[in-house]
Amino acid sequence: MAKQSNKLTAKTVKNLAYDPDSTNKYADGGGLYLFIHKNGSKYWRLDYRRPISQKRNTLALGIYDEVTLEKARLKRDEVKRMLADGIDPAEERNHHRDELKAKLENTFEKFATEWLKIRELEGKVDRETIRKLNRDILPFIGKLPVTDLSVEQLERDVTNSLVERGALESARRAKSIMGMVLKLPLKRRLITYNPAYDITLPKPIKGNHNAVVSESELKTMLQKIWRYHAENPRARLRTELALKLSAYIYQRPNEIRELLWEHVDFDNQRLCFRASKTHQEHIVPLSRQAFDILKQLEDMRTTSEFVFPSVKSSHESMSEDTIRQALNRLGYKGKHTAHGFRATARTILGEELEYRIDIIEHQLAHTVRDPNGTAYNRTKFLRRRRELMQLWADYLDTLRQGGDVSVFKPLQEENIILFNKSA
Template structure:
């Protein structure tokens, strides 16, 4: 005769209370029962025999407050089906809990720290990478399990905000960093694919001037520029000086090659000329480095009115092709143009050094507008622009010489993400 099941009903369960004289175990049948505690709480339990050892075991299903009678019966029936297939429900639950615990421990921050430790052993310097992690990545996905990360989430939480503020190079580098970090769990088969590789970023607009906007690449280019005449003895020293000045003051190429001596104000350490694109009077404060270059050029001065005269005639300025060919000669054809020095300064000053964009725009002689109309004028932010030009020149020299350029960047110490177990330091 089959054992009776479904003995309990909702009314009976509601009226049950703890009785010190009995076991307080109320059977519903099929191994399911209700246990009433002294505090009045009612717990669903299921008794069964383990599939392999046949030892008795009890499985907790929840409380009456969380699990209804109908739900408890469904859980009982489901558990019995698992037992019929040789699955131990308690063992399955423990395995699931261990997997969940492991999942929560395997965060992006954990693998970031592991990746940096490996790179440290390889002798790689990652100060700038750590800065990107702490500023642009970890605050948003550091504590998320790597198994939960998707392409859409990485874009939404990380790269989209960089793209929206025009920090395209930062977005590209952040994508690369996330991809390298997630390589670790991918190789360990903790994730089935690397979502960072499929992040979509805007493509450069055709017609824009190619420019180096990566610090490591910029360092290499500066070192080649500073060796230009040494490596190319037949080249004019003025070409090297034009390249250097282009890097320091990042004005439009024709404004540099057509610069007149009357534009150079040595007394006030600045250049004054009409911006070629906007036709507005423009002031370029001179850093110590730019001032020294112009002083060297003054020692070489001929009868020409031009700071960079043509090799053919003193009545004309240096050819528009001179700097382009020089950049091609040192290996930057298709990678960097004479006009590219402006994009280099605009990107790194804004994204890496985090200087105020409106001040940078003024120094670029761009038309900057405010709610009242055009805000540009030749003397606006002049003190800050002097500071900006010296900062940029010192940054370039430090980078070129292999120094620590982090001293030019905002102190992120207060914004570092501190993790209990896995920190990036």
């Protein structure tokens, strides 16, 4: 005769209390029973035999009244179905718990940390990458399991906000970083595909970074830069100095933003650092004007290792958005970028001042090969490059102040018709 099930009622379960003279186990049938602890708590339990060993085992189904009698019976019936299929509910629960634990532990932040350690062993310099992770990526998806990440989520939580504020290059870089990090769980078969690869970003405008390359426009822009702090009192003076230094030394924007005080050699009037794109040691001779700006910044120096520290943290450098927003405020949105100072210098030095292109390219820290195939050498043309940097700074000052910049340009007598005054 089959054992009777559903012996309890909801009212009975509610009214039952701990009895010191009882086992405090109240069967409902089918192995299900209610156990009452001496503190008064009520627990649903289910006794069953394991499918393989046939050993008795007890499964916890929850605490009353979070789990009602009706729900406890549904759980009992589900266990019975699993047992009929030869599945041990306790082992299945442990397996599910382990999967959930592994899922919660395998976060994007975990793999980002591992990826950075691998790159460190490879000798890669990731200061800028770490900054982008900490600012643009980890606060939004760092704690999420990689198995939960989708294309839509990466776009919504990371890249879309960057695109909306006009930081297209940052969005592109964030996509690249996320793609490289997610290669690790993909390789270990924790995820079946890399969602970062399918992120959609606006197509970049073909051509170089927007830059002012005419003398008249450059003159106006320089005058605006030199008045930036005075006309925008809420703006930081460091921002104006960063703009001025960018114009004078025309190095890559991140090399200026992330410039460390240890890179500044006041005694020899030069900067020495590793170029971010070529990863080669690079020397930037300082003009008198650039030297004076750095001295002014030294007077403003804090405990930060950065020449241009972040306003939020002394452990971080100035944001790339700072210069971009300053240029936008000056009216150069879509016309000139932080990177554009390089194009400005290369174009005018080459076309207007007719300086030797190979020397300019060396000062831009481009990989330049001579006719013999010799690659970039950080000390090559150093004397000429020092002359170049002073010439450029003097030219900018003269142009900005409305002086005669023709004195910086070579005479082209072959293109000049000489008239006989006596004629």
